[in-house]
Amino acid sequence: MSTGTIIEVSASNFREVVLNAEKMTLIKFYFEACKPCKELNPILDELAQEFSDCLVIGSLDIEESKENNKVFKNYGGHYAxxxxxxxxxLLKKKLKGRTLEELRKELSELKAV
Incomplete structure (x- = not known):
């Protein structure tokens, strides 16, 4: 499904893209005006290439629709x-890293399991 690119996810395709995915799926919940969200984009682009064999990376805009925000809240989302x-x-983990090195380490540990 993934060729090392970040895919757009929404409430309407969340089940298909995330819950029914064969690979692990990392979803970044964000909103357009969020500066820290934008700062993650090049990091996630790099990780999408590096882990393309075992991971799909997607992003879901929590302000795009009420349905998207509901998905965010259903998984305990409070901030972007x-x-x-x-x-x-199933939800396996909330990633805490914000740098390439931190996220790479978290994903490598999960890949090894």
Missing amino acids: PTMLLFHEG
Whole structure:
């Protein structure tokens, strides 16, 4: 599904893209005016290339619709950016890293499991 690019996710395709995905799926919940959210973009682009064999990375704009915001809230979202890792239809982990090195380490540890 992923070729190392970040895909747009919404409430309407969340089940298909995230919950039914064969690979682990990392979703960045963001909103357009969020500076820290934008700062993650080049980091996630790099990680999408590096982990393309085992990970799909997507982003969901929490202000685009009420439905998107509801998905965010359903998974405990309180602030943006929030990055959640899903696998086999379940929320597996909230990623805490904000730098390339921190996120690479978190993902490498999960890949090794």
